[in-house]
Amino acid sequence: MTEPKHTLVWNNCLNIIRDIIRPQSYRTWFEPVKAVRISGAVLTIEVPSNFFREYLEEHYIDLISKALKRELGKEAKLEYNVRVVSGEDVVTFPQQSTQEIKNKSVPFPNQAGNITNPFVIPGLQQLEIDPQLNPQYSFENFIEGECNRLARSAGLNISANPGKGTFNPLFLYGGSGLGKTHLAQAIGISIKKQFPEKIVLYVSANRFQTQYMDATTVKNKLTDFLHFYQLIDVLIIDDVHEFAGKPGTQNAFFHIFSHLHSMGKQLILTSDKAPVDLQDLEMRLLSRFKWGLLAELLPPDFSTRVEILKAKSYKDGITLPEEVINYIASRVSSNIREIEGTLISLLAQSTLTNRNINLDLAESLIEKLVSKNKPEISVDRIQKIVCEYFRIDPQLFLSASRKRELVQARQISMYLSRNLTKSSLASIGTQTGGRDHATVLHAYNTVCDLLDTDRSFRKYVVDIEKQLKSS
Structure with a gap:
């Protein structure tokens, strides 16, 4: 009798893994694992416990991923079924993103001297630029909807061709908690995957301001500060509205922006308002913000909120009844951060009170969180x-x-x-x-x-x- 496809695929992966790791490690961590099913490019395996899953993720995920991609192609992904000890119930988890995102060392001409990296403590003289990107803020974890479709499409376009198209700079704007930071970092992560040689850097406007102030207190350090930022291939500045009323910082950023743009480097900016609504920013800076694409992120509609809840609960290994998902989506509507916070509170309530997650529990929690809030002024x-x-x-x-x-x-x-x-x-x-x-x-x-x-x-x-x- 022919073995099912999922078993064949997993056995082929095990043959590769067995030749690479020590026999004792193989017997401990791979013999107890069983393939359960395959759907498209997603292979589901069953592991004995959540600790088992976390150990595989921490120590062997790169090896498993490479073996799986040889079998199913570059889109291959892993999914875990974790058997609950107390019964026959199974909790499903997706493969977590554990790949470290690094920039290559920056080559400096000899005449440049010792360039100060504002992201490291003085005295630690290795000029390695940490991209400051969170691997969880990927396109795979970003839920698309009418509220963000233009911005996401522009982000994918930039990822495939950074600095070369008309979307430079990309100016993302919208209220708090709508996914601006997530999308901006997702673009950076995607660029690093497709163009590993490019130097990508994410920095908040507040941190940029602090670095600028530090640079102005030491002789010649401001020149180093400007030189450092002018070496970046993809610069992501979060919350540029915080530059308001800070002329020195604006002037420094103006020169960095102008240099990078003229050199065909990509700029991605986020703000809580469109350039036309920003106050206390120089006109020459505001005009440059409009050179590329302005993309607004709006509060998610009902269907997008439902998809966000499904994706978040799946990632956390939680099974939510459809009626609970729809209820939360209908009651919590202001922003994505609040939706995720409500889900975390619901899980905590369920765990601490030893109650199943159902509509009654959701209603009692939501009543405490939002019932006394006045309707949002729109x-x-x-x-x-x-x-x-x-x-x-x-x-x-x-x-x-x-x-x-x-x-x-x-x-x-x-x-x-x-x-x-x-x-x-x-x-x-x-x-x-x-x-x-x-x-x-x-x-x-x-x-x-x-x-x-x-x-x-x-x-x-x-x-x-x-x-x-x-x-």
Whole structure:
């Protein structure tokens, strides 16, 4: 009788592994392992315990992966079934990413002298540049949805051709917890896999600022600081809005940006706002932020939230009932970080109280986490309240009509949207009948002027704002 495919594949892998490792290690760590099934390029093996799985991941995953790719191709992946000691239940875990991400040593011309690496402690003179990338922030772990499709597609395009296309810089913007850092690092990780020789560096704006301040306190160290960053092939700066009000840091980054861009190096920037909405940043810097592609990440819709929950629970080896996933996705909607935090809290509750994860447990937890929170103030909600306040048909509100009462209502809505939400001017305009950011900015300035000169108008705005904050 012919053996099943999964058994044949695993036996072929074992033949390779047996020739490489010591016999005692093979008997201890590989003989108890059984192949369970194969689906596409994913082979599932069963291990006796979670400790067993973790040991294989830590000590043998590179060897197993190479053997598996010889059998199933470069897309091959491993999945574990961990048998629970107390019964017949099995928990499934995906293969974890353990590959260390390194840059090659940077070659310096002799005349450059001793260049200071701002990422190492003085005195430790080996110039090795740690890319500062988290292996878990990969494209494989990034869930695609309507909220991030443009940004993710641009990231994949850049990964295949860094610094060569029109998406340079890539400027990712959106509210907190929407995946900007994850996506930016995923691009860096993908580039390192495809172009190992490229020097990739991820750094937060706050850390860049600290390094700059340190460099200004020592003679000639600022030159070294600039020279160091000008050697990077792919520079990822997180939270560039934190450069606001720091002219010295902005000037240093301006020169680094200009040099890298002119040399065909890739820049990836993240911010909580679009360039047009950033304050206290030099115009020459803001204009350069717009040279490439601006991609906004929005809060995930329901279907994306469901996929995030499924992916996260699968990664953590948790089996969640469909009704629990749908319930959490319907109640926790603001950002990805909050969704993941809710899932962690649910797992902790289940473990500490020795209860199964079911709808009752999810409802009791969610009630404590979100039931007392006021509804999030969004552009849609502001428009709804404004229309109700002035008794305007929502379709007319979004139309092209220039009637005075409609124009006034739109201007108040856009003013409040800018003040009470994190939406960009462009996003507010799009949601207000497809208007552009210049129209939103004009509306905002008009309302600001009227608040100082028109008492009745000021009362409208105050009343609506109170209603939004109290409801």
